[in-house]
Amino acid sequence: MSPCNSSRDDQTAIIHYKESRDMKKMDTDFHKLNKRVLKTYGKKFEVSPDALVSAPGRVNLIGEYTDFNRGFVLPMAIDRYLVMALGKREDEIIRVISEDFKEETSVDINALAKKEKHSWGDYISGSIWALKKNGCNVHGFNCVISGNIPVGAGLSSSAALEMAVLRAASWISGIPWNQTEMAKLGQLAENRWVGVNCGIMDQLTSSAGKKGHALLIDCETLSVQPCPVPEIxxxxxxxxxxxxxxxxxxxxxxxxxxxxxxxxxxxxxxxxxxxxxxxxxxxxxxxxxxxxxxxxxxxxxxxxxxxxxxxxxxxxxxxxxxxxxxxxxxxxxxxxxxxxxxxxxxxxxxxxxxxxxxxxxxxxxxxxxxxxxxxxxxxxxxxxxxxxxxxxxxxxxxxxxxxxxxxxxxxxxxxx
Incomplete structure (x- = not known):
């Protein structure tokens, strides 16, 4: 039997990520995150938003690289969020302002196109593409986003963004919300639009999380069983x-x-x-x-x-x-x-x-x-x-x- 020793030691691409130190300073107060996007939305659009959306990150307690193998995973949604203030537009443009990156992007719902250089906007356009591919009629909206999920740290900031966009677009457009089906659309966006062949765990955890519980997800049947987290x-x-x-x-x-x-x-x-x-x-x-x-x-x-x-x-x-x-x-x-x-x-x-x-x-x-x-x-x-x-x-x-x-x-x- 193989001892499973690592076959190589290729660490040349590891980089130091100094920004992660800012997590100690980052505002972990959910209500302050909401106030931040509300304030920026009012300044940018001179009107108050129609709704607030929040989507959590996740940690996986155990069950790594098993989801795309149709296996079992045991993640939990965590109290680190991407939050979004949004309001309806009268056209079919989605305008997104990132409070954290100090950047803005727009998506034309009728002219979706991948950009040559990968960016955070791909998760937004990809999520809208997945909705349209599923036959949904999507309306335009303005939104301001901010969050305290560290990017690139393995806590599924990308899945949180996908689920927030899908929830916002569904709410604005009157599309019925089904947590499993929408998680599948988030996975589709990441697989087919962004180009990462992930399983469904990240999106389904952000969609179906339950306070005080981890989720036993069967990635073959997509059944979700909440499991109370012990006193740890x-x-x-x-x-x-x-x-x-x-x-x-x-x-x-x-x-x-x-x-x-x-x-x-x-x-x-x-x-x-x-x-x-x-x-x-x-x-x-x-x-x-x-x-x-x-x-x-x-x-x-x-x-x-x-x-x-x-x-x-x-x-x-x-x-x-x-x-x-x-x-x-x-x-x-x-x-x-x-x-x-x-x-x-x-x-x-x-x-x-x-x-x-x-x-x-x-x-x-x-x-x-x-x-x-x-x-x-x-x-x-x-x-x-x-x-x-x-x-x-x-x-x-x-x-x-x-x-x-x-x-x-x-x-x-x-x-x-």
Missing amino acids: SVLVMDTATRRNLVASAYNERRQQCLTAAGKMGLSSLRGADMALLEKNRSCMDADTSNRAEHVIKENIRVLDAVQAMEKNDPRKLGKLIYKSHESLRDCFDVSSPALNDIVECSMEEPACFGARMTGAGFGGCAIALTEKGKEQEFIRNVSLCYEKKTGLEPAIYVCSPSDGVAVKTLKKSLMS
Whole structure:
């Protein structure tokens, strides 16, 4: 059996992400985010908006790279949001102002076109394209967006933007809202318009999140089972690193999984087990078989994690989460030195039940589960340990499981 040792050590594209330090200063107050977009909307359009939309980011507790293999995932929506103030237009133009990037983009609903250079506007035009492809009649609107989900950190800021745009367009245009179907349109936008072959986990979590719960998502049937989170704290740890070309590495691993499934006579790795893999391992190269091994064992870990949560057993849950990290590091080859360092610093803390990288990897964020009441000590010690190892200052913050995308209708009044 393969020990799943990483086949290469290509870290040349890792970059330091100094902006992530601003997460410590970033306004995490949801109501202040709303006030910010309301104020900017009034200044830019000289009228108050019709509605506010909020869409959360997410962390995945366990079940990484299993969603596009039709497997199981256990994410939770978090109290970090993209918020949007919006108002209807009389034409078919969507005008979007980003408060965070200090940029503006416009989308002509009747003349959708991909831009040569990728930008945050692609997620907006792609979401509208997906609605139109589904036969929806979309009206124009103005909007101002802002958020406190760090970009490129593995917390699904892009999915939050997609779901916010879909919710806004649906509300403005009178399109019935179905959280699963809209998540599928968000995935379609990212796959076909943006060019990232992601699964549906990110969009469905942002759409269907439930306060106080993680979601057991069966990515084959798209069933969603809310699972109460035990009395523990979930901390997100931003390593202050990002990696370029994550999309190409992501797509490569998706193709390797499809290849492995094909070698075993399957359409996806959902139906595979270790016995079938061992029978066919000689037909695959080492990387391909290692990818399959991770997915097969990760699906089992997800279901075991749900049982641990049901039994309120945070120690077992933590052990499963760390096993997931080891597999992502050694079998799936998507971790990085920075992610490994912050996970190991976390595991040295007595209050930590378990830690792992989260998201696509290669940089970005890890998560840790800790005892309640020990968060500040944990943050202080892990920050010191990580900075000593890397020379980088992490941003570590406690997250709570939150509800999914929502819209709030506002009373219309002219701005003075």
